[in-house]
Amino acid sequence: MTSDLVHHGKSFDGKPLGFGTLSIHLGNGVDAETGAIRRPITLANAYALPYDPSDINWSSSDVNLYTRNGHPNQRYLEEKLARLEGSEDAVVLASGVAALSATFTTFLNRGDHAIFSDTTYIAAYRLLNQILPEKYGIETSIVDTSDPQNVADALRPNTKLVHIETPANPTLKVSDIKAIADLVHEHGQKTGTETLVSVDNTFNTPYNVRPLDLGADIVIESLTKYINGHGDALGGVIATTKARANEIRFTAQVNFGGIISPFNAWLINRGSVTLPLRIRQHNASALAIAKHLESIPSVRFVAYPGLESHPHHDVAVSQLARPDSGFGGVLAFGLDTDHDGHNRFVSKLNVITSAVSLGHDESLIVFLGEDDERQYLYPPEFHRGFFRLAVGLEDTDDLIRDIDHALAKAGFEV
Numbered sequence: 001m002t003s004d005l006v007h008h009g010k011s012f013d014g015k016p017l018g019f020g021t022l023s024i025h026l027g028n029g030v031d032a033e034t035g036a037i038r039r040p041i042t043l044a045n046a047y048a049l050p051y052d053p054s055d056i057n058w059s060s061s062d063v064n065l066y067t068r069n070g071h072p073n074q075r076y077l078e079e080k081l082a083r084l085e086g087s088e089d090a091v092v093l094a095s096g097v098a099a100l101s102a103t104f105t106t107f108l109n110r111g112d113h114a115i116f117s118d119t120t121y122i123a124a125y126r127l128l129n130q131i132l133p134e135k136y137g138i139e140t141s142i143v144d145t146s147d148p149q150n151v152a153d154a155l156r157p158n159t160k161l162v163h164i165e166t167p168a169n170p171t172l173k174v175s176d177i178k179a180i181a182d183l184v185h186e187h188g189q190k191t192g193t194e195t196l197v198s199v200d201n202t203f204n205t206p207y208n209v210r211p212l213d214l215g216a217d218i219v220i221e222s223l224t225k226y227i228n229g230h231g232d233a234l235g236g237v238i239a240t241t242k243a244r245a246n247e248i249r250f251t252a253q254v255n256f257g258g259i260i261s262p263f264n265a266w267l268i269n270r271g272s273v274t275l276p277l278r279i280r281q282h283n284a285s286a287l288a289i290a291k292h293l294e295s296i297p298s299v300r301f302v303a304y305p306g307l308e309s310h311p312h313h314d315v316a317v318s319q320l321a322r323p324d325s326g327f328g329g330v331l332a333f334g335l336d337t338d339h340d341g342h343n344r345f346v347s348k349l350n351v352i353t354s355a356v357s358l359g360h361d362e363s364l365i366v367f368l369g370e371d372d373e374r375q376y377l378y379p380p381e382f383h384r385g386f387f388r389l390a391v392g393l394e395d396t397d398d399l400i401r402d403i404d405h406a407l408a409k410a411g412f413e414v
């Protein structure tokens with residue numbers, strides 16, 4: 001029987017437990033009532049109050065009170081994710097975007113300045129480029145964070161947050177987390193302000209890269225993607241210090257209301273037990289497919305940080321967390337054709353599905369046309385339209401055959 005020590009990720013012989021063991025056992029335990037070796041889903045909205053409830057803090061997140069204040073399935077998942085990210089604490093919310101907006105609204109006040117990557121998830125872009133400046137008086141600068149000097153140049157005395165997404169969705173640009181964290185923290189020391197570095201690590205997951213080990217203050221993941229891995233539940237996490245996690249719980253969870261449902265927390269917890277196995281397969285398959293695409297004459301470009309041709313390949317290699325880490329499952333590529341040619345190719349695929357999202361078991365492809373609202377921020381090779389391919393867990397050979405077959409059927413040279 002797995003001991004309570006292991007369920008809390010503690011060693012039984014003085015040596016640390018591995019990522020795979022932690023992914024399975026952390027946050028699990030024996031159900032006290034039934035003896036079940038899996039913890040149940042607790043679907044109640046409210047919990048029994050003590051004899052005299054009058055001195056309860058109704059905004060508290062550390063007692064079972066009301067489900068928006070926090071609930072058992074959320075806490076089990078938080079315990080696991082904090083440990084996998086290497087943080088003191090973690091807050092699990094309703095979606096990746098809820099985790100992003102929680103970070104921005106908790107740590108930015110009117111008059112503060114934030115810097116963010118020129119390629120980020122679209123909602124982060126809209127929040128930082130438009131909604132927070134226009135509605136809440138927050139100053140922001142959009143910079144190409146793949147060159148740390150651009151971050152240094154954009155820092156101001158009132159800069160409170162630098163938010164980077166690496167690899168960036170959908171251009172796969174990589175930013176140097178350690179170089180940025182070092183220069184931002186040095187700036188903070190000089191100006192006597194605390195400037196935080198947050199990293200959207202969704203494409204990497206902590207199996208490939210652990211931003212907190214590289215000096216970041218906050219790591220954000222869309223759990224909807226690899227950590228759940230099964231394409232059936234939305235969630236997001238912010239991993240950071242206990243003090244900051246509690247600020248997020250108060251502001252974003254209890255008062256803005258971005259709580260995850262118990263069922264989704266349970267699903268994500270279940271999905272996450274196979275994270276290391278899945279990520280190793282995503283890494284290997286995406287690298288093989290990226291190399292294969294590079295060898296095809298009608299493929300105009302391939303962007304994948306694992307390729308030596310990627311402009312930030314060396315930085316990507318330097319950030320890997322473990323000897324068997326890789327570069328994730330997402331790549332971008334374009335064909336030497338027009339708008340219709342790209343769509344014709346997708347229509348001939350049989351295994352790969354045309355749908356948004358990524359990090360699922362099944363492979364997903366999306367054609368991002370020439371009229372994306374952020375087109376002007378993308379490198380020139382992306383301007384003629386491109387695909388984001390999220391390589392799934394099917395047999396690599398079947399995926400390569402599907403791509404080659406669809407190219408031939410759509411009239412391209414293979």
Ligand SMILES: *Cc1c(COP(=O)(O)O)cnc(C)c1O
Nearest residue numbers: 095096097121169202222224235
């Ligand atoms: C999908 C995604 C998000 C948003 O996550 P949701 O769970 O869909 O809200 C944020 N960042 C990145 C990099 C993503 O791919």
